[in-house]
Amino acid sequence: MTQRERFLAMAVGGLFVVIAFQWGFNRYRDAIKFRDNRLAGLQNEANTLNEKMLAGAYADRQMGEYMVRSLPSNPExxxxxxxxxxxxxxxxxGLKDAGVDPVSDAPVGDLYHRYGFRVSGKTSLNGLVGLLHDFYARDYLHRIRELNFGPSRTGDLNVEMTIDVISLSNAAIDAKIPDRESWRIAQSLDETRESILNRNFFQPPNQPPVYAGDATLVAVKGQKTDVRLKVDDPEGTDVNYELEGELPEWASFRADSGTFTFDPPADPENSEGENGEDAGDGSAEVNSEPVKVVVRMTDTGYPRRQIEKTxxxxxxxxxxxxxxxxxxPKFDDATQTYLTALVQGRNDWTAWMNVRTRGETLKLQIGDLFEIGSMKGSVKSVSARLVLLEIDGKEYELRPSGKLSEAVALKTAEPSEGEASAAEESATTEPSATEDSAPSAEQSEPPSEQTEGADSSTEPTPQSRLD
Known part of the structure; x- marks a missing residue:
């Protein structure tokens, strides 16, 4: 085998080794991946089962809570x-003309029964907030499905609401009314009103109260006095009072009505002498400096407005x-005294005054004094036509059938010489008559004729009448 063949065989062998290693590694990696996927799937299944168990436990707990909040299972x-x-x-x-009417009654499967109610009436915004707070504070299985309200012509709000409430089918027949407040109410009623009613969208802005009294309150020594502050509120709401500053011991303040009570002694600074003895009647002058106090007045409108007055x-x-x-006088006899007659006797004329309230007749001549009711004076002259009276330094004329209280005041004038002589001549020619004779016929003459004798020196004028 040549060198070349050996290199080729080594390369082919190495290639087979690499391929075998790659195949084995891939098999191992696939096995690891399969195992991880299997573990992840099992973990997901376990998590799902745990979630179902928790949901079941929560549902069981929630169902227990619903059982407590549910109405009785008996529909009626x-x-x-x-x-x-x-x-x-x-x-x-505080709903006026309130109406609570059932409007629906329907079962929902085998789980619960749903009832519908309609509430209507009139109230203020304050009352509406209180109604909603009380509604949600009661832990029933209920809700407000629809709520409509708006201002009316009388100033109240027309309120209409539709309410749904349910009762569970497996709830107790004699289920009790929940006595606990719902956890959904995060604030008290006062806090809720404070946050809502200070944004009144249905009325003009609230105006502050107006102090209409005096800036100085007077306390009298030895006298107990109640002084109530005069405060006017434009909207007519109630006003709360708060006092700042210290009052003397003899003074107090009632915040519920805004009333000061003053009860100073006769002499608070000098009520005792130097040796501890009573100083006397307490009439010594006391130089007391005025006490300054500040009264804070707050109305109950929305939003609340406040003023301070020193x-x-x-x-x-x-x-x-x-x-x-x-x-x-309980009754003035002069108003029922009449001049009934002018009678001429042997010496002079006599005026007959009939006092009807006493049932007697006074026969008065010149110079006689009289006192009839509020009229006190003397007779100055008597003639055939009238009698001249002097009362409180003034002259008054009274004619027959005239009332004493309506005698006419005269304006005195100096008579001329011709008038005086004519008066003397007429006096000498006056016919005589007996004292017991009937009243003179001349008294029926018109009052416009000239008065004889002493009457010629006076001129009657409608200047005044006696009441």
Whole structure:
């Protein structure tokens, strides 16, 4: 064998060795790969089985939870129980004209029974938030399928909602109402209202309250006084009060009504003398500086608005006692006193005054004093046509059938010489009559005629009337 043949044989032998090694390596690699794939498949199957076991355990646990939350399996009892609870919840939320009506009742396979209810009514946004919070806080198997609400003309919200609730077929017939709150409620009712109601989309922005009282509150020594703050809220909501600052011992503040109560002693600084004895009537003047306090007023609208007002509490002496006003007469006899007649006697004329309330007739002549009800004075002159009275320094004219309280005030004028002489002549020519005679016929003459005697010096004017 030549050298060339030997090299060729060695190359062919090496090639066979390489091919054999490659085949063996491939077989080994395929076996490893098959084993890995088999292991991965088995692991996947194991994982799938574990997932099914976990899902079954979770489903079993979930089914146990559903059993606790489920309505009774008896359809009549389930519907009645839930409707009663829903109606009570709606009333507690303050729904007006509330209605809770069943609308559907249908089984779903052999697993559960589904009931539908419709709730309607009117309430505020505050009441709606409370209703939804109470609904989701109760751990029933229920949901709100549809909710519609909007503002009405009266300012409330018209609310309509459709609710679905289920009862499991294998639940207890006498299942109890869940008494625990649902884990789905993450906030309390107050926190929920705070986060929702401060974004009121159905009303204008809330306006802050307005303080309409005085900036200085006066406390009187020796007197207990209640002073309520005058606060007006544009929306008419309630106002809460909070006081900052210290009040004297004789003052207090009620935050529920915004009322200060002042009860200072007669003399809080000098109530005792130097030796511990009583200082007396406490009339010494006390120079007390006003006490400054700050009152914070917050309304209950949404969003809440707040204002602060600085007030001064000032201490003052008690005013002197006021004299009581004289009591008015129960009835004025002057309003029922009439001039019934003017009678001429031997010496002079007499005015007959009939006081109807007393059932008597006063016969008054010139110079006589009288006091009838609120009228007190004297008779200045009497003539055939009228009587002239002087009351409180003023002259009043009263004619027959006239009421004393309506006597006409006269404006006095100085008589001329001609008028005085004419008056004297008419007085001398006046006919005489007996005192017991009937009233003179001249009293029926028109009041526009000139008055005789002393009456000629006065001129009647409708200047005033006595009440």
């Amino acid at each position: 009892r389930a519907q009645s129980t839930y409707q009663s609870w829903l109606l009570g919840t709606v009333r507690e939320a 007030l001064l509490v000032k201490l003052e002496n008690a005013p002197p006692p006021k004299e009581p006003d004289p009591l008015p």
